[in-house]
Amino acid sequence: MSTYLAIDIGGTQIRAATFNNECTEPIRHQRAKTHAPDGTIFDRLCATVEDVWPEHGGVVAIGVACPGPLDPKSGIILDTPNIPQWDNFPLVDKLKERFKVPIYLNNDASLACLGEWRFGAGKGHEDVLYLTISTGIGGGVVSENRLIQGHHGLATELGHVTVAPGGPMCGCGQRGHLEAFASGPSIVRYVKLQMAGGVQSTLKPEPSLSAKQVSEAAAAGDILAISAFSRAGKYLGIAVASFLHAFNPSIIIFGGGVSQSGPLLFEPFKKSLEKHIIHPMYLKDLEIATAELGDNAGLLGALALAQIS
């Protein structure tokens, strides 16, 4: 029996689980808070791993999903915004020293892609484009059954591809990125800006206004809310056309909360995508799917990484 251990580290919680063979139901599964008053994040991580460690041992490998930027080849976390304790942190070496098994690390979006490719919506596809649209936009690409990683493992940062130079400010400090047009906060920001400019809406420009509220207002017929999603879909279509020209996948998988907005986002997206594609072959047999693994995408991606590495 081969046992694999998967770890998913997020800004708010750490999860660890053990799995047998090809089964995606965990044998043991444990969570901990990422940030807490006592101890270090690494200590909490190790305690969580020990909680799920099988009594008989026999762990073949550990896969770890963590927010980037990180270097999967050197195993170093570079400077993940939500985990400032881990600036230039050699996570793989530290875990290897502690648990004495092979450790494989990659960023959460790439591993969500790998997880969907192995266990989810991308099963059977050799060329997968994965996009998660929520607070930010993350990407992952499997090309001929292999994750595209790049020299320092920093490839497929697809939220930070410029779609309109000089456009709105992105969370990263640059302007005009896809993320600055189509992430949840950028949809909300657009609504607020339009309202500040005098456009009428049923929404209130409160600090707590969320993309979900904008989507609900759109569903109830609010013109501004509808136009905010149309705009996001339009730029998403422009960017995804470029991604098809760059990667020519056979499936696009959308994850993340904003992806659950349905036709509100995806009708204008598809219209824009079809308009911006340079050859009909890019759309031939192209599947557009919703992520199947939900909150488990990172964890199951880490499992997939441990299994195939």
Added chain:
Amino acid sequence: MSTYLAIDIGGTQIRAATFNNECTEPIRHQRAKTHAPDGTIFDRLCATVEDVWPEHGGVVAIGVACPGPLDPKSGIILDTPNIPQWDNFPLVDKLKERFKVPIYLNNDASLACLGEWRFGAGKGHEDVLYLTISTGIGGGVVSENRLIQGHHGLATELGHVTVAPGGPMCGCGQRGHLEAFASGPSIVRYVKLQMAGGVQSTLKPEPSLSAKQVSEAAAAGDILAISAFSRAGKYLGIAVASFLHAFNPSIIIFGGGVSQSGPLLFEPFKKSLEKHIIHPMYLKDLEIATAELGDNAGLLGALALAQIS
């Protein structure tokens, strides 16, 4: 002794050559015109191959470079603009039937990338981004020592990535692509448009005006000519920053005539690239190089393809 045969099909000429083992000097080398009054292109191609076919036989495989769009997996030329005779032409099957050896096909830009990776400026690199800038802009990417191809082999059409929606018209009929800003004809078009708008220049807005003439005028101090290359360099930097975020290569190799414009293009390019990158790690150890294989890039790329397939 292993003999490989490489074919490079262009809009004006067909080349075929045989090579022994790892040597990049051809044993035999023959050219023919792509278009001629008599016979078909395929007939001329076969005659050229027969011209270089070794007397003792022993050809292990044939690699073929051809302008895209084409599908390397099915071996079909889709609709290459310069070879209308070959719409939906099953080139690989036809060649296999005739020469009874394994045939491998890919598009010229991807194979130029593969050639540079195996024999040229990219030797020793695992992650290569190749861009050729001339009449159009073509791209190729080697990721962890493998060519990125995509589902139908249509990946890395990097000239047709949108850098400014609604921008100038591209050769493909879409607007705002990289090619519409930084190819030779787009640099010339910008100069002509500015002159039509009243901007002074030493250049004459004649139909024959070339990017080379614009580059010579810039070298002689013409302000408009200099600004035309600055603009091309700026948008090239924006696009390449997105390519680094997408592929994270360790080397960028520039081929094509416009790439020979030197600092005129590459100073504004580098400034723009540095400005638009989201993390300094993308530039760490990044080499920016000029293609080494020149006119032989397609042929040697076809050789590389035959050798590694």
